[in-house]
Amino acid sequence: RVTDDLVREGFIKPEDxxxxxxxxxxxxxxxxxxxxxxxxxxxxxxxxxxxxHLLGRFAEFEYWNTDQCFESALKLAAKxxxx
Numbered sequence: 001r002v003t004d005d006l007v008r009e010g011f012i013k014p015e016d017x018x019x020x021x022x023x024x025x026x027x028x029x030x031x032x033x034x035x036x037x038x039x040x041x042x043x044x045x046x047x048x049x050x051x052x053h054l055l056g057r058f059a060e061f062e063y064w065n066t067d068q069c070f071e072s073a074l075k076l077a078a079k080x081x082x083x
Contacts, residue, residue, distance in 0.1 A: 030063045053080070 003020060006012045040061050047054050055076055057064040064072070 025058070030057070030061050032063075 003012075003014070003017050007014055043061065044054065053076055054060045055073060056069055060072065062068070
């Protein structure tokens with residue numbers, strides 16, 4: 001649906017989409033426990049060392065509202081665009 005909507009609104013062309021995959025997760029809320037900082041550092045370091053950029057409340061393991069997700073996306077876009 002996201003791809004169809006982006007195409008319809010003129011943001012992208014269908015051939016611009018390289019891949020897409022939807023996964024449903026039963027438990028999706030971040031649980032802050034005593035090992036949260038250590039565990040999230042491990043995950044973030046693992047991703048960064050392989051050239052992956054984490055984005056969004058589930059990938060970044062943050063309990064964020066929509067506005068915080070948008071802010072994170074804008075920051076990553078600026079970083080990737082060298083700004």
